[in-house]
Amino acid sequence: MLEINSLNVFHGPIQAVHDIDMIVSEGQCVTLLGPNGAGKTSTLSAITGTARATGSIRLGGDQIAHMSVDDRSRRGLAISPEGRRVFANLSVRENLLMGGALYNSKAQLSAKIEQWFVQFPTLRERSDQLAGTLSGGEQQMLAISRALLSNPRILLLDEPSLGLAPQIVSKIFDIIRDLKAQGTTILLVEQNAAAAVSVSDYVYVLNNGVIYIHGQTDQFGHGSELMNELTGVYV
């Protein structure tokens, strides 16, 4: 589904990611783990086109590395970005409408939004409220819903657990588990190794901009010792 080859990512004069390769197959949940500053978000930015990068990025076999941000999104990339980035001064419903850029019919989009409201009743209750007044967990649900409304081929999730209370984190991971069960292809970026490993099929560990180790989830012993040894920052 998503295939990345010899990707280099730059922030101004600084190179954040060095020559990495990654594959996310259809229906898989793949996690990109690593400490702060490892280059995880940079990698996602390169995929969505918001950071300067060189290398090959293929989505469903098509080269997208030269495309603009909007073209890539229209090709089937959707992201719930770091810090959630909901439109704070827009209502919850308007935020969801923003996820519907690719719909031709308004009725179809409204029906799809109603469908989401069944899955996330809290969003329905607050549909006329400004998104900025939602709690962190609700904003995260909104950001994920906004991304998924476009029926993407792959969903990119950048640290969905960031800054959330432990109960909310487990709720968010339940949602990710559900999405995966429904067949959504997911690329997850996380620092919360234990939780991330529990939902994913394959793990890449990034450190200082290079892939340190990668493998099937079971090789990671449920995110414990190997992880500790690798980066020294995980519990």
Add this chain to the structure above:
Amino acid sequence: MDYAIQQTLNALSFGAEYALIALGLAIVFSIMGLVNFAHGEVVAFGGYSMVITATLLTSNPWIIMIGVMFACVLTAVVLERVAFRTVRGADLTTGLLTAFGVSIVLQNLFLLLGSPRAIAATQFIFLDKTITIGTIRVSSLQIYETLATLVAIVVLTLFLRKTPLGIAMRAAALDFEMVRLCGFRANRVIAGAFAISGLLAGLACIFIMARRGSV
């Protein structure tokens, strides 16, 4: 008392004219962070297009009005495409200087191709009739202007609240990159903002021309 009412009416109609121009500037500024110094030239271009349409095509003022609006929208969109889109990624100062540059180029084009002197264009003067209500004298133009501005504000508000492109514009004012990440085309959102600013400039141009009768 009469004096106060008279002045209030004057202030309202002048305010309405400025509001039309300010709205056009604000919609572009909120999305791009660009102060479009060439906005006044868009209004001026509307005035010249009025002279051209009136001389070459028709003397029907209603058709000329549509022509003026169309010319202003077209100018704003073309300026975006030719000048501002090319420097979109650059920092704010570059955009600002581009706007100054565009403004200077257009002013000199008007001098070269038009005339350094004012050209009479009186087709809209008929809007300006004096109506006397008791002791207060009102120009019909003032009433039209205030009403047109109110209608423009209501229509713009509905557009920004109800249509996908309008919602995307409000979202773009908060986080443009996120709007693109949602799959909205950046060019369409920005060109849309310029088109709206041109339309408002065209509306303002009609009233300015009706008041002055020359460009």
